[in-house]
Amino acid sequence: MITTAFSVPTREHVSENNQIIFDNLQKALGFVPNLYATIAHSKNGLERYLAYQNAKTSLSNKEKEAVNLIVSQVNNCAYCQSAHLVLGKMNGFTDYQLLEIRHGKSSDSKLNALVALAADITKNRGNAHESNVNTFFEKGFTNENLVDLILLISDKTAMNYLHNLTKVPVDFPLAPAI
Structure with missing residues (x-):
């Protein structure tokens, strides 16, 4: 069982790099999904994950x-x-x-x-x-x-x-x- 609560960080509580990503997500989606925001607990995690997720693929x-x-x-x-x-x-x-x-x-x-x-x-x-x-x-x-x-x-x-x-x-x- 998890004893540490995982909060969803707000824009003010993430790195400057993640704040820019939050702004881009807000523009593109109209909100920052909670799971993406949670990744932003890592200074570099959100950028790294989105690059991986959005990479070109042979699948439609x-x-x-x-x-x-x-x-x-x-x-x-x-x-x-x-x-x-x-x-x-x-x-x-x-x-x-x-x-x-x-x-x-x-x-x-x-x-x-x-x-x-x-x-x-x-x-x-x-x-x-x-x-x-x-x-x-x-x-x-x-x-x-x-x-x-x-x-x-x-x-x-x-x-x-x-x-x-x-x-x-x-x-x-x-x-x-x-």
Whole structure:
């Protein structure tokens, strides 16, 4: 059990570099998400994390959101599930499709292969069943996509762990339990 409370720092309580990032997030999103603000406890963490998160990838935005959502579901992160339901809708998913992904599947066969492999890798700490890997490649994904998938899983797992440990307030509409 955590005995130290993790507060969400305000702009005034973070480094000058993080204050600039807070200002940019405020302009782009209309607010600074609590989990990002929590990263700002580290003088360099927020800048480093955002650079990693926003790096170019071979996966589409829709594929990235599917991976973010299933990884957050597997890691039982209420904050990231909530955020990625909103972002998933912004990237064209319906409520039904998002529910499917949270259950580890998709009616789109290519997306299903991606979601199944992402869930398998997350559940098994980097190991995966050969059948899921084979299906991933059979559906047209490449070695580059596999590397980018693993990098995306690591990005989302870090945020899942941060929220699961700190329990900072969720500032998105709360994901319904499934």
